[in-house]
Amino acid sequence: MNVNAGKTRTGAPLDVEGLRRDFPILDQTIYDGKPLVYLDNAATSQKPKAVIEALTDYYTRYNANVHRALHYLGEQATARFEETRAKVAAFLNAPSERNIVFTRGTTESINLVAYAWGRANIENGDVILATGMEHHSNLVPWQILARAQGAELQLVPVLEDGTLDRDAFNSSLSPKVKLLAVTHMSNVLGTINPVKGLAAAAHEVGAKVLVDAAQSVPHMAVDVRDLDADFMAFSSHKMCGPTGAGVLYAKETLLESMDPFMGGGEMISRVNDDYSTWADLPYKFEAGTPNIADVIAFGVAVDYLSGIGMEAIHEYERDLTAYAVGRLEEVPGLRVFGHAPERGGAVSFEIEGLHPHDLSQYVDQQGVAIRAGHLCAQPLMRRLGVPAVSRASVYFYNTEREIDCLTDALRRACQFFGHG
Ligand SMILES: *Cc1c(COP(=O)(O)O)cnc(C)c1O
Numbered sequence: 443m444n445v446n447a448g449k450t451r452t453g454a455p456l457d458v459e460g461l462r463r464d465f466p467i468l469d470q471t472i473y474d475g476k477p478l479v480y481l482d483n484a485a486t487s488q489k490p491k492a493v494i495e496a497l498t499d500y501y502t503r504y505n506a507n508v509h510r511a512l513h514y515l516g517e518q519a520t521a522r523f524e525e526t527r528a529k530v531a532a533f534l535n536a537p538s539e540r541n542i543v544f545t546r547g548t549t550e551s552i553n554l555v556a557y558a559w560g561r562a563n564i565e566n567g568d569v570i571l572a573t574g575m576e577h578h579s580n581l582v583p584w585q586i587l588a589r590a591q592g593a594e595l596q597l598v599p600v601l602e603d604g605t606l607d608r609d610a611f612n613s614s615l616s617p618k619v620k621l622l623a624v625t626h627m628s629n630v631l632g633t634i635n636p637v638k639g640l641a642a643a644a645h646e647v648g649a650k651v652l653v654d655a656a657q658s659v660p661h662m663a664v665d666v667r668d669l670d671a672d673f674m675a676f677s678s679h680k681m682c683g684p685t686g687a688g689v690l691y692a693k694e695t696l697l698e699s700m701d702p703f704m705g706g707g708e709m710i711s712r713v714n715d716d717y718s719t720w721a722d723l724p725y726k727f728e729a730g731t732p733n734i735a736d737v738i739a740f741g742v743a744v745d746y747l748s749g750i751g752m753e754a755i756h757e758y759e760r761d762l763t764a765y766a767v768g769r770l771e772e773v774p775g776l777r778v779f780g781h782a783p784e785r786g787g788a789v790s791f792e793i794e795g796l797h798p799h800d801l802s803q804y805v806d807q808q809g810v811a812i813r814a815g816h817l818c819a820q821p822l823m824r825r826l827g828v829p830a831v832s833r834a835s836v837y838f839y840n841t842e843r844e845i846d847c848l849t850d851a852l853r854r855a856c857q858f859f860g861h862g
Contacts, residue, residue, distance in 0.1 A: 479810040503518075569595075571623070576654065621650050660682075674689075801852070
């Protein structure tokens, strides 16, 4: 298989070696000369130089608060901050910038919906439908909401191949279901869920749909209008941007109908002594000084990804993931969790008799960074019948050679721990 199988927008192959040169962190050796192999991209991605430079550029040349300052620096900062909003709206094919609320990340975006929309719209006896493969960020807020409102949280089961049980989903649907909260791509199994179809079915019974897009927006073209998502949440730091910035996309009618999540500066229109009126969308939901530098640099990350092309990234990662699954399954005693036909580049696995923490520590000593643990998905771990898994997760800058480093390290681990 060709490592350069991904195509850019112009149809040329993805120049992975060239792209890697944009990421200074990748070019280093650790532990006495082992080349660093970073395969923990589902936890956070690395950042290209342009994004890192945008952060220092802001602090060096035009640091000022946004929206309020009527001076040169403030206008520069506000313009760049709002440019990111326009870029994100275009990136998602959102109708307008008014649909884009900046948050600290996926977790905060989901909590915003759970509090500001959930407390007003979920009542005693209602059903919130989530799935058995949700990240804790798309589960715990709904548990808190369900408990507070006397609602019931139901989870759509996960089948053996890592896909959702569509029959169980269909039979869970009823007019009692007020919200479907579903991950677009599983951070454990890699499964890409058929969100468009699930949303259409949920809408038929009158439910709203929240899509956790933390793993999809960084890796594939996502069109919010095509999916018909009511809410969508994702984080900058998994898509080449800084930590501390993220997005809540929501339909305008919903945002209009919702009360603010937090009160403070920036989000008001007029403040009387005993009550206030709210600022226009989306500022109603952005109380206080935002993460200005991070949001501006996030815009540079969006440009960077758009410049490569999301279709090209998705195609390249599909081939690289297939290669990774194939190579991993050659390791004696290794089992990959999840074989969904539509999948992204998070590959979880176990080696019989080896604890994931011992395994990841061993391969780390060989220079290879993978993740081990419950991956913020304890209900799914119970479904898989394991306390923890190991996970390798790729991005467009990873190569087949790096996958080979991982599988070699895993084989050595098996020998070291007395397997195979
Ligand atoms: C990482 C992740 C989250 C949480 O994102 P934060 O940036 O930590 O808020 C939620 N859902 C999925 C599927 C994730 O992978």
